[in-house]
Amino acid sequence: MVIENENKEIEQLIRDLAGKLLEEKQVDVIIGYTEGTVPLSSSPIVIDKAEDVDKLIWNNLCYINLAKYLVPRIPTLMNEEGQKLKVGIVSKGCVGRALIHLSVEHQLDLESIKIIGIPCNGIINRKKIEDEIGEREIFDISVSGDNIIVKGRDFEKVFPFNEYMNELCKVCQVKSPPFLEDICVGECLENPVIEDDFSDIAEFDSKTTEEKWEYIKSLLETCTRCYACREACPMCYCNLCFVDQNQPVWFGKTTGYSDIFVFHLVRAMHMAGRCVGCGACSSACPMGIDLNLINRSLEKIAKERFNFTTGIDPRSLPPMMAYDIEDKEEFMMEED
């Protein structure tokens, strides 16, 4: 099926399931996506009435990981009496993975949510499209057949969807959330098995340490430290982030080279075995920094050393939460 038709089916699936959950009072609210007000965007939305389900949409610009709205840093959705609301959450694969991992980290009670599983067909790489268009304003972006059509004042350009989706989406093997009894509705994956050869980062991996360092330096130098990456990340839920600590100040707060690297690299350390590969950080970055290679490298380390893929099984302990005498440790001592 072409992407355009898949989108229509996914959208219908979302509306049908959301309407049913609200009508049957299985949930109080639904968190989903709605049409953005500017091209290349979408907006998260919370609805609480079945008649509003037509506001829910699916297109290939629904890049925010909605699990972000259920983690503690942002207050839990409550009703006027202060009681927790039962939430239905529109979940592409990476949203489902984030929810599962958050429950593993005891940040979320899966029993209090309904996962509305959808078969995600990929997110458009907004930055790549913007790079191609250059200093011209995009008025409209749509998917027609298997192509992305971008229109502006005096131009119309066609991009093949499979080339212009996020790099993470190209290698994603968990397009729908892993299935959980009594929690999931819609399309989910039963016991997903992840086989990943990480060939997409093979070239990066083959670089020398110096070359990697040059890449990372050049990648991060435009960072303004607005923390959009952190705030869009469902795994960044600390009440006080390490860079915000000010008694004592542990890390420099400026946009000088070393301070930027320390922020991003320490954040990366915290993401090992936790990143679900949703790409929300890169999509959110206003400066166009794409953290894809860093995140995939983390995923690779967790997979190769601990045979762990984040957010697949709510019963398996992630490597950073478990200790095994057989755990590999040579990388701490000898490797680059």
Add this chain to the structure above:
Amino acid sequence: MEYKILKKDQIIKLYNDLTKDYNFFAPIKEKRNIVFRKITNPEEIVLDYLNSKVPPKEILFPEKDILFEYKINDNEIELEEPKNLNEQNIIFGIRPCDAHSFVLLVNFFSQGDFKDEIIINRRKNTILIGIGCNTPKSTCFCTSVEGNPFQKDYMDVFLVDLQNEYLVEGISDKGKDLIKKLSWLADAKEMDIEKAQELKKQAEESITTKLDLKDIDKILDPNFDHPIWKEVSETCIGCGTCSFLCPTCTCFDVIDENVPNKNRGRRIRIWDTCQSCLYTLHTSGHNPRNSCIQRVRNRILHKFCYYPENYGMLGCVGCGRCVQLCPVNNDLRTIIEKIKKIEPKREEKVSA
């Protein structure tokens, strides 16, 4: 007023002439973003940009500004002030909205009991050679906030892109003197000026976002506790994109960096944002703005209520960066529309 013509291939000459006496800042493409940099190669200048990613406020008010360096010798403290404060700058190719924002920045940093000499001096030593926006973006709304895509009042010299060349107009005395020095500039013809007027008209007409901001402070003032704030902050994730890339946001933090065991260090001003969880956090641990609701409200009230009350003008220049770049598309224009729909409180209706 005398108008001149600058041919597009003469920008290099212009740069060469001015760079002797001035730090020459201009828009260039750095990585994937248009930003203002002190340039060394005039061929890098991009003048037909839509809107720079980071506003040129970073020249007056850098993300990282060293206020002074210090050394401690025995009991003496030796302070070293920043050296480059008296350097003369030119910002070439600044857009009207960003030039407008400089007025707001200077208001903030110069009024009241404490004057920020560093920023005030930088502004005094900076000449703006601006350029009109022939093709404003659909997210631009300068005409709703006392601005205009061809507003030249805040410039020293104003350029209009006539396709093959630029029409040059000296606005301030400084700007007029500068043009006199560039004696090689050709005189403009009547038809050039007419063409510029036509472009101005077209640009104004092409602005589709119209916000009615008249008396918005009077709507906001009594509605501090209105449920609308919960509604418009519901999807905010609390990042600083809107404020860091806003040309009028002025919040900053001041930090000291000490070199361990060397008895020296420096004091640095960095950007801060009212969207951060640290903003207004008290030493006691209490934070009067501890949720997104209060922080989003603060940003809107600051621009559309407090700023007008304090300075008699709106705190927004309509550049549309926050509209364009918010990761969750929490569109300022939508927020304004919702605010405009707030029903006046009943008792006020009676009194009116």
